[in-house]
Amino acid sequence: MVDSTETSPEVMLQFYRMLYPFKSVFTWLNQEHTPKDLFTHREFAFTLQGDVYLRYNCFSNADELKKQVCALNPTRFEIGPMYSSRPSERKLARSVKSGKLFTPLKRELVFDIDMTDYDGVRTCCTSAGICKRCWAFIANAVRVLDAALRTQFGYHHLLWVYSGRRGIHLWISDDEAMGLTDELRRAIVGALTVIEGGKEMAKKVNVRGTGTKGQPGELPPSLWHARDEGSRMWYRLMDDQECFLSEDGWRTLLKLVPDKKIVDTLEQRWEKQPGLKSSKKWDELKAEVKDTGLRNFAALEDIILQYTYPRLDAEVSKHRNHLLKAPFCIHPKTGRVCVPVDPSRVDDFDPNTVPTVMQLLQELDRAGEGASWENTSLKQYVDMLDRHVASILDDVRRRERTKVVLQTGLVVDKIMSVSSTNSQLSSSTSSTSSSAPTSTSNGNPNTLNSSSALLFGFLVSVLSLFGIFMMSGLIWHRLVIRRRMIDEMLRANTPSQRRELRRPQLWDVLVVPGHGFLRYRDTQPLAAERREMKSPPPQDSAAPRDSLWKRLIAHTPREITYLFSPPSIAQVADSSLSSHPRMELPMDNSHVQLSVLIAMPRRPDPLSNSSKDVGLKNHRSLYEIVIGTTNVLYRDSDSNLDSQ
Numbered sequence: 001m002v003d004s005t006e007t008s009p010e011v012m013l014q015f016y017r018m019l020y021p022f023k024s025v026f027t028w029l030n031q032e033h034t035p036k037d038l039f040t041h042r043e044f045a046f047t048l049q050g051d052v053y054l055r056y057n058c059f060s061n062a063d064e065l066k067k068q069v070c071a072l073n074p075t076r077f078e079i080g081p082m083y084s085s086r087p088s089e090r091k092l093a094r095s096v097k098s099g100k101l102f103t104p105l106k107r108e109l110v111f112d113i114d115m116t117d118y119d120g121v122r123t124c125c126t127s128a129g130i131c132k133r134c135w136a137f138i139a140n141a142v143r144v145l146d147a148a149l150r151t152q153f154g155y156h157h158l159l160w161v162y163s164g165r166r167g168i169h170l171w172i173s174d175d176e177a178m179g180l181t182d183e184l185r186r187a188i189v190g191a192l193t194v195i196e197g198g199k200e201m202a203k204k205v206n207v208r209g210t211g212t213k214g215q216p217g218e219l220p221p222s223l224w225h226a227r228d229e230g231s232r233m234w235y236r237l238m239d240d241q242e243c244f245l246s247e248d249g250w251r252t253l254l255k256l257v258p259d260k261k262i263v264d265t266l267e268q269r270w271e272k273q274p275g276l277k278s279s280k281k282w283d284e285l286k287a288e289v290k291d292t293g294l295r296n297f298a299a300l301e302d303i304i305l306q307y308t309y310p311r312l313d314a315e316v317s318k319h320r321n322h323l324l325k326a327p328f329c330i331h332p333k334t335g336r337v338c339v340p341v342d343p344s345r346v347d348d349f350d351p352n353t354v355p356t357v358m359q360l361l362q363e364l365d366r367a368g369e370g371a372s373w374e375n376t377s378l379k380q381y382v383d384m385l386d387r388h389v390a391s392i393l394d395d396v397r398r399r400e401r402t403k404v405v406l407q408t409g410l411v412v413d414k415i416m417s418v419s420s421t422n423s424q425l426s427s428s429t430s431s432t433s434s435s436a437p438t439s440t441s442n443g444n445p446n447t448l449n450s451s452s453a454l455l456f457g458f459l460v461s462v463l464s465l466f467g468i469f470m471m472s473g474l475i476w477h478r479l480v481i482r483r484r485m486i487d488e489m490l491r492a493n494t495p496s497q498r499r500e501l502r503r504p505q506l507w508d509v510l511v512v513p514g515h516g517f518l519r520y521r522d523t524q525p526l527a528a529e530r531r532e533m534k535s536p537p538p539q540d541s542a543a544p545r546d547s548l549w550k551r552l553i554a555h556t557p558r559e560i561t562y563l564f565s566p567p568s569i570a571q572v573a574d575s576s577l578s579s580h581p582r583m584e585l586p587m588d589n590s591h592v593q594l595s596v597l598i599a600m601p602r603r604p605d606p607l608s609n610s611s612k613d614v615g616l617k618n619h620r621s622l623y624e625i626v627i628g629t630t631n632v633l634y635r636d637s638d639s640n641l642d643s644q
Contacts (some may be wrong), residue, residue: 006335006358009049013073015357016066018364019373020328021382026062028159028327028389029079031173031396035061038106043080043087045323046072055080055323056087075332078323081107107320109155109177109185113141115166117311120199123241123249128333130166132350133240138168139346140233141310144226145170146343148192152222157392159385160341162354164331168341169324173392175399182319189317194223194309202255205302205309216298227301230308235279243307244278253281256303259296262288327385328378330357339381340388 030039044057044065054072059065069077081104083090090102115122115130115138124133142160149155149172157173180188197204208217219227237243244250250270254263266285270276289296316322329338335356341349355377367375373382 006356007075007330007332009073011357011361012075012330013070014361015330016070016073018371019357019360019376019378020066020069021373021378021385022062022066022069024382024385024389025327026065028173028385028392031392038082041084041086041105042082043321043323045078045080046074047076047078048072048074056090058087076329077326079326080323081105081320104320106178109172109174109180109188110317110322110324111145111170112163112313112316112324113138113145113168113170113310114163114313117313121241121243121307123243123245128166130351132352135349135351136233136237136240136347137308139349140229140308142168142341142343142346144229145192145310147225148222151225153188157388157395158343159327159388160343160346161327162336162339162341162349162351163325164329164336164338164354165334166351169338171324171327175395180320185320186318189312189314191222192310193312193314194226194305195311202252203302203306205306207305208298208302211295213295216295219298219301223305226309227305230304233308234304235282237308238278238282242278244281245275247274249278250281253285253303256299256306257285257289257296258299259289259292262292262296328381337378337381339378340384342384 026039027033029042030036032038040058040060042058043055044059046054046057046069048054057068059068080087084101084103084105085092115125115134116127118134118137119126122134122137125131146158146160149158155172155174155177159171159173161169161171163169194207195204196206207223208219211217242249244253251267254267257263257266262285265288266281269284270281286300289300316324325338327338327340330336331338335358336351336354337357337360339354360373360376360378363376364371373379
């Protein structure tokens with residue numbers, strides 16, 4: 001039991017205002033982001049303080065639901081079906097004058113597994129108690145039921161939710177499950193029910209077909225998986241629960257064995273061994289059953305099913321108007337949140353570690369102002385629900401697309417049928433008006449085929465014209481956009497942003513201290529050296545021609561090329577010599593080293609009228625020839641170098 005202060009009205013109000021994921025629950029129930037009848041016509045029931053019960057509430061959206069929940073501050077609230085009318089207007093719908101009926105239309109297929117139904121086989125806890133040891137029964141029930149519903153019934157959207165105390169709930173949101181009638185729900189529950197009978201009945205598993213005295217009936221294939229799952233956990237369950245350790249336990253076991261001789265033998269033996277473990281008793285039973293026939297061996301399988309198969313609360317699942325507690329509610333007895341459970345990791349789930357409402361509020365306080373459930377341990381469970389909702393929404397969209405395709409096909413079929421009917425009528429009219437029967441009166445099939453071909457050709461022509469129109473519009477739109485870009489570039493004073501070519505720096509001056517260098521009159525020209533570029537081909541040589549593709553591109557109007565690449569301003573880079581640092585003037589009567597360089601640039605390529613204001617083409621590199629270097633005397637009083 002939990003302290004009553006942990007589920008006080010003040011605590012619950014803070015939980016509803018700051019932690020409950022109303023939007024996620026709304027999307028899960030509505031199966032769409034925009035409200036529709038699946039949510040607006042759905043019933044919500046509130047349990048208030050003092051066990052006051054309010055039914056037939058309905059809301060238009062998640063915000064309205066949150067507002068009402070915070071106003072009523074219930075200890076919990078439950079979810080019902082979607083009705084033919086809004087539940088709040090049920091009296092008007094039930095009136096004779098309205099001509100309507102207030103009936104449930106859609107509802108998730110739900111299942112409830114309660115731990116109290118296992119009190120006859122568990123020994124660790126009783127009544128409302130639950131622990132990690134007896135949770136093994138629930139875990140096996142989840143594995144068996146989840147596999148059966150997916151493989152045998154084809155359902156996909158299964159949401160398992162811990163009840164907050166001693167059980168687990170299952171919500172199936174598949175469209176096929178939502179529309180099941182009460183009769184079909186009872187049929188599904190009957191197919192999944194194996195454990196039947198009260199406390200006074202020892203053998204509760206009677207699912208085998210008709211057999212003979214020595215040959216038992218066959219176990220239905222739908223229960224093979226349940227039998228295998230029970231067999232895998234059987235010895236672990238016996239060691240943990242010791243179901244057959246007490247005298248009542250092993251006597252109940254022997255009541256399930258059909259062979260009277262085996263029962264008498266084991267009864268005499270086990271009376272003398274009161275402390276014999278359950279697993280040892282089971283091994284001795286298997287040894288006695290060995291080589292005694294298939295009937296006793298089948299009894300062992302039925303025993304495993306009776307102790308491990310899921311025990312369902314059938315009344316919860318049979319009726320659409322049955323209410324079930326909403327996920328993420330707080331259980332008033334334990335203070336724990338009804339959180340989703342991952343069926344693939346159900347064995348690792350521990351009900352005693354599920355967060356309580358007080359724990360979540362403390363985590364919220366530590367997170368600071370503006371925090372929400374995303375800052376608490378509730379986040380992993382809300383994310384699990386959101387992933388489940390995402391899969392439902394994907395399935396809904398897939399169904400909508402399929403519905404559109406089918407409706408389109410029905411329209412085309414209807415047009416074809418109308419066309420064929422008109423063709424037949426016109427053909428019969430022409431044959432009736434004819435004065436004498438001829439061979440053309442038997443030509444109705446050909447007329448029908450020709451009409452169908454004409455209709456098909458008409459549809460293809462319309463679709464083709466529509467495609468051409470759309471493609472032309474796209475091309476025109478792209479041309480207009482490119483032309484606007486060019487106009488903007490011309491209005492943006494582009495020439496002022498363009499850099500002119502500069503003549504390269506032809507003189508490099510280096511100050512060299514010291515004496516004894518040659519005078520300028522003693523210098524001799526050095527060998528010339530040509531750099532950077534290969535010699536241009538002679539004018540009369542046969543230069544290689546461009547490919548046909550390049551020539552076609554060169555003659556293509558720029559408006560067409562702008563469809564594939566936008567215009568751009570060509571940037572002209574300065575010469576590498578222009579960035580050379582300028583030296584300070586050398587000292588008077590010092591020697592400097594002089595390099596003579598001749599730069600011979602080619603003429604630039606001519607610019608077309610359409611590109612003069614848009615950008616410049618690339619220029620060809622310079623030819624540079626070094627004449628020679630020497631050391632000369634520098635005098636500050638002269639404007640030229642000393643030539644003495």
